[in-house]
Amino acid sequence: MTVLAGLTELLSDWSTDPVELAQAATDRSGSPDTGIPALLVRARDVAEVQAVARFASAHGVPLVTRGAGSGLAGGAVAGTGTIVLDLSRLDRIIEIRPVDQVAVVEAGVITADVDAAAAAHGLFYAPDPGSVAISTIGGNIATNAGGLRGAKYGVTRDAVLALDVVLADGRLVHLGAGTLKHVAGYDLLGLVVGSEGTLGIVVGATLRLLPRPAATGTVAAYFGSLEDAADAAVAVRSCGARPSVLEIVDGLTLAAIDELSGTDLRQRGEAFLLVQVDGLDVTAELAAVEQAVAGATHVESTLDAVTSERLLAARRLALPAIEARGRALIEDIAVPPARLTDAIRGVQDVAAATGTTIHVFAHAGDGNVHPVIVVDADPGAELPAAAVEAADRIFALALELGGTVTGEHGVGLLKQRWVARQVGPDVDDLQRAVKRLFDPAGVLNPGKAI
């Protein structure tokens, strides 16, 4: 496209190489390809981001911003004719302010690197999406990513104090405040978090840090049935401890982990519950958790960090183990915690009804269930009809149980129809009006998020 020459002359690093463009058009969602972008821009500074946004709005060219491309809902999938704006080189940690307990970072910083920099000051960055070692802060903000520690520490939104955002027309604005709380004007910051690059381009963030917990206690418990494990999760939530991690893994997934790593976890039970508590001294909380899981068939409990990490490893292996079995479509429903068993049983019914294989693990503390549909199809290829049918039934199940079609991965390309159904026509209209307000030309990641 010759019109793009007007843009590229302003930039330091861009590409129209078909291989690079194809790579920059996908993420980890398993979404079918939607074409080849026109241009890949690797931004070197905020001024380049502003130039790209200004150009896109002026010429009506769709603009898809991406970080590490680790998204699970297709939010960074880019189609024919788009500009892909890669922010992964905006990767500076600008400062850690230990007394304020904040980090000021660029959007392209890998999330785990923020935590590592905080650790040098005895602090930590609480949100820990499964992708923490590969995803960027900007991507986490775009999807309002959750993670294992959400039961106690919440989601990315809870850790974001301020944002630098490039608007669709290229203006740079600062949202939020440099303080731990503020109510000066509307919460536009919260509006941008989770908006998947459709309202603006996040280029920098001020993040809240917390004192790094001195002690961690972990309980790994196996149960004779899924119901027993879910009941134990309820008991843990009301035992007086405030678990930082409260995870359920189903038997099918335990078998996959065994297959990958040569363990024999599946023999220990039908379902696995992993609980972690953290703080200055967790002895009492650990004892309360042990009592809450007393109905388990097999329990390990530890205050030792190395043993904790080993117990957590089983949960961390869940996704790689499933992915070793085929192309994985990772769904992300959330339900009120009291409906957790209904949700997992419902997913198992969907698998039976559609003839698909669906593994389940869940952030039980949040009622956030990840059904993973394993399909026999190449990456980028069309999905088998049975898998699509299963996904649709899972979304319907979530709404039927009073839940949401996405707890922490985002809407992306895959769930728009369902989100509109979830929120209803009036809210859908409001969302579209907000989108038009922020992006009159409709160029920012069009067709995503809402």
Added chain:
Amino acid sequence: MTVLAGLTELLSDWSTDPVELAQAATDRSGSPDTGIPALLVRARDVAEVQAVARFASAHGVPLVTRGAGSGLAGGAVAGTGTIVLDLSRLDRIIEIRPVDQVAVVEAGVITADVDAAAAAHGLFYAPDPGSVAISTIGGNIATNAGGLRGAKYGVTRDAVLALDVVLADGRLVHLGAGTLKHVAGYDLLGLVVGSEGTLGIVVGATLRLLPRPAATGTVAAYFGSLEDAADAAVAVRSCGARPSVLEIVDGLTLAAIDELSGTDLRQRGEAFLLVQVDGLDVTAELAAVEQAVAGATHVESTLDAVTSERLLAARRLALPAIEARGRALIEDIAVPPARLTDAIRGVQDVAAATGTTIHVFAHAGDGNVHPVIVVDADPGAELPAAAVEAADRIFALALELGGTVTGEHGVGLLKQRWVARQVGPDVDDLQRAVKRLFDPAGVLNPGKAI
């Protein structure tokens, strides 16, 4: 106004009595009167709220929604010709769902009543604005109210999972989800929280509850100087404990408390630091806090609930004690925690420069400072020029220190000019556009919040 007859015939409880109208036109901000409203409506149900909103939009009549009238920034001040919509009778706690750990309530419920209902299930409602015994959940949501426990538990926004909102045109929408987290679409819920009734009318809320802490530990420490107290606050924040309460009270306020209650707190030091920790077992956290305040001139520490409450009483008396000395203008700046001493010293300088009396207490854990200007003027009367000058200098100080002109009380009538300066023209424009989108007729609490 005869046009209002078309509305009142739809309503069950309304008044045009001048005394009732005058009462319904004010709040606790000490804002000067802006006239007498045209109509007071006490809504009996959501349908009446919808009727009022529809009427106001159709006829261009300004509509000011109020709960208990306990606001401190003039958000519920209503001027000539307005309809005042009182939601305090929408006061049902619809349900407590113990397994989900949520409460579903109407907007007019008194905040302390939610906590009391939660307590029956071993749960608690964490946000605790100073007004908790008199303010409503709807009012807390309108201002995104903070409170003493914000250091650990955050603000009202952090406890709101879903809202029922009547839009300007009378439509009722449900924002958020019935789950502990979700990312389905834009965070319109967060936009409404803190918007002071300018974007919609909150009629109901789903609130997050937490397990009620089994143990509470409290440390009350007096220091020879403000600097020592502020240094101790920093030490407490990094000692490994996660204090739920971390408050500073200045010497002037201690003297006022002594005057009110016959104590001799002021003799103990120049500044008072109150720290509370809570959880299943707080022995270790209490010991860490004791160590962090080792530089104090006088320390009391307790694990006993009754003694805790007695120690907290000094802090709770701060505002009544100041109010006993004259009309109190309660300011509400927040700064990065590292600038806390600069903020309090700065306020003292403002008092000296303007010849005003300014007491200071602060949520030190949040960097949220409440300078209270005591003025010699009747409620509702114009403020002395020196007090207005002092307030303006305090706002300027907040911005100079990288802070905000309001941490938790809201913008209301008093700080609009300053909020525009804080956020800058681009964000101010965006906010105004959001306002127009939600309220095209401009009738919802016009002139507030932004």
